[in-house]
Every structure is written in structure tokens, then in C-alpha cells.
Amino acid sequence: MTPQPVGSLRGFGVTFRQIFRKPITQQYPEYKRPVYPRFRGRHRLHTYENGLEKCVGCSLCAAACPADCIRVVAAENTPELRVSPGERYARIYEINLSRCIFCGYCELACPFDAITLGNDYEISEYSRDDLIYTKDMLLAPPIKRTPVADAALYDTPIPYYENHS
């Protein structure tokens, strides 16, 4: 490549002009960019409106998990202690978030939509032990709120092949 003095000099103009433009940096802790509506963050367990847990302790999520980070111990529902509408409920439900790869297979495997992946991504801790989320933590609404973008913004147009098949 031969030297291109004129081209190089034009480059100086380009860099100099950028000084007067506004940086495009998003100042993270102050400004949180809204996440995609289907963003896969930390898990949540759900309940019915009457307070019963959706989870019936079937362990299908644990079986589907490729990272083997879910631990379910089931127990029988009794008339005195009815936790879920099914026969059994999850006595222990733990997710080790330091192993989780956020693939979402658990929510696909779940027959009752009891577990879904939420939108929270600020889940760092000082200790690994704190990353093991218990059932109470997963059932409670998240403390930190993550901004979520309007789903309508991301509605995809009808793919070409569906109209022209």
C-alpha cells in the first residue's frame, strides 16, 4: 500500500469533528436501557389469584435444565396444608443462579407455566451462597425493577413467506 497523505489528513478532520458531538454513551447505573420484552433474566415462580402456587413439584424443569441448577423436593398436599391445586407441591424449590445459563428451557418444560424467566439482570452478589435463590425469593416480586420496553415496539411484521406460500 502506498502512503496516502491526503487521505490521512482528512482523517484528522474526522476525529477533530467528533469532539463537538454529543457522546452516545449511555450512563448505565443512572440510565437503564429498557430491556427487550422477552429478555430472559432472573426466574420467577407464579401463583394463582386465590393464592395457590402454580408449581406442582413435578421436577420437569429440573430434568430439562442443561446446567443442572434447579433442585425440587416435592411433598404431598394435605387437606390441612394445601399449597398447590395438584396432588403435590414443591416443598423445596432452589435455583442456583451462579450455574444458570438463562436458556429458558425450564419455562418451556413447565406444564403449568409456574416458572418463567423475568427481566431482572442486576443479580450480582458478594458471595456465591447468595446466588442460590430459594422458593420464597422466587415467589416474591423482584425488589429491583427493570425497565422493559413496550412490546408493541418489537412486534414483528408478518414474515414474507406466510403471505407468499
Next chain:
Amino acid sequence: MREVWWVSLIKSAIIINLLLGLFAYLTLTERKVMGRMQLRYGPNRAGPFGLLQPIADLVKLVRKESFFPAAAHDLPYILAPLVSAFTALAAFSVIPFGPGWKIWRYHVTGQVVDVPIALILVFALGSIGIYGFIVGGWASESKYSLLGSMRTCAQLVSYEVSLALSVLGVVLMGQSLSLTEIVHKQQVTLWFFIPQAVGLVCFFFGGIAETSRAPFDLPEAEQELVAGYHTEYSGMRWGLFQMAEYINLITLSGLMVTLFFGGWHFPWLNGLDAYGPIWFLLKLVVILFVFIWLRTTLPRLRYDQLMRFGWKVLLPVATLNALVTALLVVLV
């Protein structure tokens, strides 16, 4: 008029601290300016506008473990960064930044020491500083450091020749090796960047390579290689190498101001000479900005391009410039 020894001592203490402060804030300015040129903010977390960032960096470096390779040769390994930092600081001592003042009944000269062969001293100290880089890589007893110091050594030695030759024209025109004399001569006649434009360009390119800045930053090349001669250094020992590099840059810019841009003088006016340090600093800042600008704009040269440019372009041009200047000085 001679200066009292303790005046020199106080002055050198002030200058060293100013220089270190300038170094600290040069790193911040560089990161800020580079950030803005790349549409980023640069450091803006520590203090207002990130102004405390250099202090935070220093605290981090001092507290960090100074890793010591088991196979390293202790004495040269520890000495190398010290040598580099010392020579970098010492070289600035001869650069004049003012005409000299009379404070109460003591005479204060405009530089730490007024040496009649100041220019040679700067280059001599610069050459000793290179030993720090070579010995540092060698004493680490690591093949990557050794290769890095070889690369550094080859680059610095090749470009030092052109750098020294490019100022020869200035020396011939100023008819002195004393930097004060050269500055005076420029005010009497013409600032040397006009008659010595070629010399200035050669000095500039040589200077970039000598301080191993982009686009000649082969010794470090942070995007492609793991540092270079200072691969095995960490903590404040690494900090000393980094400091040496930046202070060399400041010294070199100061030398450029002194040799080509009239030193501490204000253009056209002689009455403002008493405020010399201000004008000196302003010119210095402009040149430092150009160095930073260059770094953001140009991509790094390949090693063979670097060598070819140094020996086949810069050296002949610098030599020719010196010869032509010598002829003109004798004939005109």
C-alpha cells in the same frame, strides 16, 4: 549571574512536583480527549468530570502487588524502572521556561540548571533512559519481555539518530547548544519552525517514535501484544515505566517548544516575557494535544514499515536538512 544552591534546590522540588502533576493530568486529558473523539465520555466517575481519576489510579497502583518473577534478576529488575523514571525527570531540568527573575535579592534562572550544552544533555539522558527499557525486559527473564525489549530497543535506537540529526539545523542556526541561547536567537530573528520546517517535521516523527506513541507504539501495541518490555512488571514498578514514557513525552514537547516555537516568548511582543511559564505551558499543551490527536487518528504501523520509514525516509531527509542548513548558514 550565579544562582544560590538552595534556590536551585527549591526550584527543582517545585518543578518535579509540577511535572508529576502535569503527567497525572496528561493521562486524564488523554483519556478524556480520546474518549470524546470516539464519541465516549472518558473517565467521569471519580470526582467532578473525573478530575480525581489520576489520584484513584495512583492509589490503585501503589496498593497493587508488585509481582516479582521468581527467575528475574533482582537488582536490574528493580533498577530498570527507576533508571527510566529518573532520566525522564532529569532531562526536563535543562528546559527553559522563563527568562529568569529577580525575587527579593536572589537571582532565579528560568530553568532548573542552565547548562551550556543543554541539548546534548537531553539526548544523553534520553539514551540512558533507553537502558531502563532494555534492562527491564532482559532482567524479567521472560521470552516475551525479551522480545519486547528487543523491539523497543531497535525502534528507539533507529529513531534516535534521526531525532538528533533533525535538531542539527536548529543548532546551526542558533549557533549554540544552550537552549537559552537558542530561544533568545529565535526572538531576535524568527521562530525556527518557519526556516526549519523540515527539521520540525523530522523532529516530530522522530519524537513520536522515541516516546513510542501511536502510530509508532510498537513497543507496547496494547491491541495486539501483551505490553512488551514491561510484561512482567506490575504495580508501581510498571507505573514508573509508564511515568517515564509520559514524562519523556512532556520533555520532548517542551524541547519542541524550545527549539522551534520560541520557548517562553510571546509572539511579536517582548514585554510579556516575565510571564514566560504561561506561554510555555500554553504551547506545550497545544503540542501535547496534537500528540493525542495523532494517537486517535492514525492506525499503528507495521514493524517493517516502521524500520523502512526510519532508515530510508526520515534519516536521509534529516541529514539533507542539516547539510542544506549548514550550507546556507555558511554562505548567507
